[in-house]
Amino acid sequence: MLANVIAIIFGLVKMPLMAWLLPKNEVGMIGVITSWQAFLIFLTWPSNLNTAAYHYVAKGQPAAFRVMLAQQLPRSLWSVLGFWLSAAYWLWQGNKTLAILFVIGGLSYPLTIVLAACAGMLAAQEKFSGLFWYRIGQILANFAGFIPLLLSVWWGSRVITFYAANQVALAVLQLSITAWLVWRLRQAQTPPMPLKEKREMMRYGKHLTGIGGISVLQSRVDQFLVSAFLPLATVADYSISLVFQTQLKQLWSIYVAVRYPPLVRMPATQRHRRIFLEGVIIWFSFISLGLAMFIAAYWLIPIILPPNYLSSLSLIGWLIAIVLVGMPGGFSELFFRTEQDEKKQYTMRAIAATSSIVFPLIFIANLGIYGVIFGRLLANSIFSVVGIWLFIQERQEVR
Numbered sequence: 001m002l003a004n005v006i007a008i009i010f011g012l013v014k015m016p017l018m019a020w021l022l023p024k025n026e027v028g029m030i031g032v033i034t035s036w037q038a039f040l041i042f043l044t045w046p047s048n049l050n051t052a053a054y055h056y057v058a059k060g061q062p063a064a065f066r067v068m069l070a071q072q073l074p075r076s077l078w079s080v081l082g083f084w085l086s087a088a089y090w091l092w093q094g095n096k097t098l099a100i101l102f103v104i105g106g107l108s109y110p111l112t113i114v115l116a117a118c119a120g121m122l123a124a125q126e127k128f129s130g131l132f133w134y135r136i137g138q139i140l141a142n143f144a145g146f147i148p149l150l151l152s153v154w155w156g157s158r159v160i161t162f163y164a165a166n167q168v169a170l171a172v173l174q175l176s177i178t179a180w181l182v183w184r185l186r187q188a189q190t191p192p193m194p195l196k197e198k199r200e201m202m203r204y205g206k207h208l209t210g211i212g213g214i215s216v217l218q219s220r221v222d223q224f225l226v227s228a229f230l231p232l233a234t235v236a237d238y239s240i241s242l243v244f245q246t247q248l249k250q251l252w253s254i255y256v257a258v259r260y261p262p263l264v265r266m267p268a269t270q271r272h273r274r275i276f277l278e279g280v281i282i283w284f285s286f287i288s289l290g291l292a293m294f295i296a297a298y299w300l301i302p303i304i305l306p307p308n309y310l311s312s313l314s315l316i317g318w319l320i321a322i323v324l325v326g327m328p329g330g331f332s333e334l335f336f337r338t339e340q341d342e343k344k345q346y347t348m349r350a351i352a353a354t355s356s357i358v359f360p361l362i363f364i365a366n367l368g369i370y371g372v373i374f375g376r377l378l379a380n381s382i383f384s385v386v387g388i389w390l391f392i393q394e395r396q397e398v399r
Contacts, residue, residue, distance in 0.1 A: 003135035004251045008293075010139045015243045016304040018162075021149045024308060026097070026159035028232030031239030033101050033163070035223035038216050040082040041113060044075045048212040050117035052205035055340075056197065057124035058261040062185060063193040064201055065121045069178070071202070072117070076110040083109060097157050104164050111171035118177040123257035131257065137173045144169035207342040214346070217353035218383065222376045225360055226369060233308075234369055240305070241315035244293050248286065248323045255282065256334060264338045271338060272394065279331035286327060290320040318373045326352075326380030332387030335394070344390050352383035 018027055041047050053068035083106030091099035122131040145162035148154055154161035193201070226238050259278070263271055297316045301309065329348060336344045356379035363371025 001251075001254070003132045004247070004254050006136065007139055007250060008247045010143070011243050011247055012300065012304075014143065015240055017146055019240065019305045019309055021146065022158055022162065024236045025232040026157065027239060028227075028235035029095075029098050029101060029159055030163065031223070031235040031242075032098060032227040032232075033105055034239070035220060035227045036086055036102075037083075037105060037113075038220040039224065040079050040086065042209065042213050042216065043078040043082040044072065044114070045078070046202070046205040046209035047079075048208035049202070049205035050114070050120055051208050051212070052201050053117065054120035054124045054260075055204065055264070055337075056193075056201050057121060058264055061193055061197060062121075062125065062188075063190050064197075065117070066182060066185060066190075067193050067198055067201065068117060069114075069182070072114050073110055076114050079113070080106045080109050082106075097160060100156060100160050101163055104160070104167060108167035108171050111175055112167055115171075115174035115178045118174055118181055120257070121181050122177075124261060126261055128258070134173075134177060135254075137177075138170065141169035141173050142166055204340065204342075211342065211345045211349055214349035214353040218349060218356040218379060221353075221356050222360055222372045225364060225372050229364065230369060237309065237312040237315060238369065240309055240312045241319050244297055244316050245319040245323055247293065248290060248320060251286070251289070252323075252327070252330065260334070260338070263334075268339065272335060272391075275331055275335045276391075279328070283324075283327050283331070287324055290324050294320055315369070315373065318370075318377065322373070322376050322380050325377060326383050329380070329384035329387030332384075332391040335391060344394070348383060348387050348390065351386050352379050355379035355382045 018030075022030075046052075049068050049072050053064040056064035083102050087099040087102035087106070090096075090102060119131060119134055122128075122134060143166075145165040148161050148165060149158055155164075223238070223242070227235050230238075263274065266274065294317045298313065301313045301316075305312075329352070333345055333348055336348075356376060359375030359378045360372040361375070363375050365371070367374065
């Protein structure tokens, strides 16, 4: 919680710095590569092997972390190729700066994305002090790009220097922590993972990748549609608005990281009851926090951002609402994850992902960016309704 409060504060600092130090179209370029990256990750198959390893480490198999690294790093080259093909596309479109950003993204991908699994390793072993300091380091790494801009030193363009510096800082952080974790495993003489469980982890990782791919369609297709069909200035407004939504999502991720290890070790009946009771309290807490964030944004945006970003103000409340209406479904899915019930996770995500594609495409032609937002709001509502229904059905089965 403390780490997330610090992240929110730094996020509110980062947002105006980007707006003042980078031209609006270059802020839009950051939004483009961020939205495309979410899909390019899935070229590394199975890309969610890190989540499967997290599950097995939480169950008492720390060697799963080493297995994940050995499997995931070579496979990450497929995503690197995807970044570079995207760079070729934007070069063909005549946007050389955006093409260079994708080249940098490809070069840094194995260290910035694959090695992000070190956070899951810390959480699965319930090393929350280490997880706290990792989160602080991650926040600081995301500010590394401002140093050359404040010194008026950049290569190519301001956005290229900003993005490259952030990627290098994050790569150094995660490489250091990953090396330390591997060294700790060797020092503890951790026995290798049994072949049967290794195969089971790979199988579970493939299922999670399928679920994760559907999840990305559900949660990120709006960003992709905005970046693909709307002007860079609109992408910039949307990216600034996403800062507030991202803070809620990060807080949710921290909650899951803290609660998942003890939940997965509970008996099914107790776990079902615990998730229901916690879910009610946590959901209302998130609603209160979301309301406070929107009020703060309404007051701060006109003060801290240039006047050409005032159009982002109306988007912030809707993006916060999208997270909140989908949260009951998130609690249901958390339960099914602890049960390793891939079928119900597939059902929830498939229905929500289909809705997330269909509704925004229907409304974008006439309503533009608000059509995309309205479509995502409907999709997340459906995700929660389906999740609650399956959760109630599961209660009867558990009994």
